[in-house]
Amino acid sequence: MNLKNNRWIKKLGGIALSFAVLCTSCTPTFAATGSPDTSIERSLTIHKYRLEDMSHSTTEGTGQQTDVVPADAIPLPGIQFKVAKMQDNDHTKVDSTWNIQTVTTGADGAVTIRGNSNLPLGVYQIEELASPAVAVKADPFLVSLPLTNPAGDGWIYNVHVFPKNQIKPGPDIDKFVTELENKHDTADISESVKWIVETTLPDDVATCKNYTITDIIDTRLDYVPGSVKVYRVDTGKNRVLMTPDCYTVTEPNTANNRTLTVSLTDAGKKTAAKSLPNTKDKNAALNIEFNTLVNKNAEDSLGKPIPNGATIHYTNNLDIFFEPQSVPEDKKPEVHTGGINLLKVDADDNALKLQGAKFKIYRSEADAKKNINAVKDPANNAIDWEVTTDASGIAHFWGLAYGQKGQDAYYGDSTNYWIVETQAPIDNEGKPYNLLKYPVKVTVNSNSHAEANKIIVENIKHYDLPYTGGTGSLTPLYMGAALILMASGMSILFIRSKRNTEDK
Incomplete structure (x- = not known):
């Protein structure tokens, strides 16, 4: 041999x-x-x-x-x-x-x-x-x-x-908010927030038996119908939008426990595989994007994170079922919102709380001075957000973004807003207080909504101006008229006396 x-x-x-x-x-x-x-x-x-x-x-x-x-x-x-x-x-x-x-x-x-x-x-x-x-x-x-x-x-x-x-491991999962790699963002109530679920693509994705992502939407968020988009991503981070026939979507509702489900179809699996092959330490991936609105339920957790995770369900092409993998609790992305409380009082007596004062809120002092671009009403985005003080003199703007993208709920920076009084309260004589002459700067952060941090806004009572007609105090007028008549009478007597002298 x-x-x-x-x-x-x-x-x-x-x-x-x-x-x-x-x-x-x-x-x-x-x-x-x-x-x-x-x-x-x-x-x-x-x-x-x-x-x-x-x-x-x-x-x-x-x-x-x-x-x-x-x-x-x-x-x-x-x-x-x-x-x-x-x-x-x-x-x-x-x-x-x-x-x-x-x-x-x-x-x-x-x-x-x-x-x-x-x-x-x-x-x-x-x-x-x-x-x-x-x-x-x-x-x-x-x-x-x-x-x-x-x-x-x-x-x-x-x-x-x-x-x-050994068989290859199942796909990994992660999730971001607003953009890839970002874990924190802020939003107004009723404002749309984009979430991005990222899952890796196994080598057998073209023939795997199941590739499904589920996401239970937090009760403080409302899913935006029809907002799902799916991208395949190669190891060079090139993103290609997949057509709707590549996946099925079950939108969240009460019956399914607010669960969003996105599953690759057979055509979608083959399309996703176009982003392969995986390379050392780099995997092709899917990006599943969708939008939610921060809703009124967030008022109960102002200044706190509203986290949202996701789970990947995968069965490989050998029909081996993998335990579902979820985004870890400490890696869930979050969005947060804040607010302020206003207390309207009499400038001379702060114990006197003023009802019926109305305010709008603006994101810049320049807009506030011009009364343009006010923050929109959470209940109706077509109109400006205007609040009215109640019998206790309280009004609040709850659901305001604060901090910046990338800053978490508890340690995010503060954000300044400006309030403008649009309607003065009425005093106990039925007369309006004076409107505030200038916008008032207020600051929103993780604690600004607390009762202890309420913003006191004083109103000055109306001024008593001179009467411009009617039956007011006429004594000064009568005295003036009498003086004029007396002066006129004296002038006549003086003229007559002078003529008599000249005649003699």
Whole structure:
């Protein structure tokens, strides 16, 4: 036998003893006790298992059905093997007179070739075919039919081999708010917020049995109907929008516990696979985007995070169900909103609370001075948000964004707003107080909504101006008229006296 073939045999021998395979002896051996009985039916059974930890596979197989497999070994269905008979005189070459068979393991992870006509005496090479769900396939190995028993004094006619390997892990999941990699943002009540679920794509995504993302929408958020978009993303971060036929959407409602469900269709799985292959330390991914509105329920948690997670449900192409993976609690993205309380009082007597004062709120002092671009009403985005003080002099703007993108609810910066009084309260004489002349700056943060931080706004009572008509105090007018008449009378007397003098 030439050197090349010797190296090849040595390699196969090493492969057969490698950690990935726990099987029969790779060197075909015929017992010294005599030739095998050709009348006994022969069979070859391949038992395929998966192991989470390959170090548990340390015992060489004997070819018997009673060979012990590790306790954590799990049968692996759907794996294909190519079985080829080797030439009797050269086990490195395939016997072309025997048809190569391709077999697939069943639900129990096993497959059997049976019958003497199917399995002539000889040596067979068993080669696992590639599966995108398997991390590293078992190395090819040789097995003799029949096989010498462990004692070396007889034959095993029904040979069992137990190749093992690891399957690839399921997809990972993460979630962001507003944009990729961002975990914190802020919003007004009724303002739309974009969420982005990111899941990695396994190598078998094109043929996997299930790829579904679920997201239970927080009660402080309202899903925006029809807002779902799905992108496939390659390892270079190139995003391609997928068409609606690539996925199905079940929108959240009361009956399904507010659960948004997005599942890839068969067409979608194949489309997603266009973003493969995965590379070292980089995986192709899906981005599932949708929008929600912050709703009135958020008023009960002002200054606190409104987190939202998601879960990936995945069954690989070997029909292996993976435990659903969710975004960890400490990695859930969140949105938050804040607010302020206004207390309207009399400027001279702060104990006097003023009802009926109305205010609008603005994001800049310039807009406030011009009375333009007021914050919109959460209940009706077509009109300005205007609040009115109640009998206790209280009004509030609850549901105002504060801080910036990337800042969490508790440690986000403050945000300034400006309030403008649009209607003065009425005093107990039925007269209006004076309106505030200038916008008042207010600050929103995680604690500004607290009762202890309410903003006191004083109003000055109206001024008593002079009467401009009617029956008011006329004494000054009468006195003026009398003086005028007296002056006129004296002037007449003076003129007459002077004329009399001149006549004389």
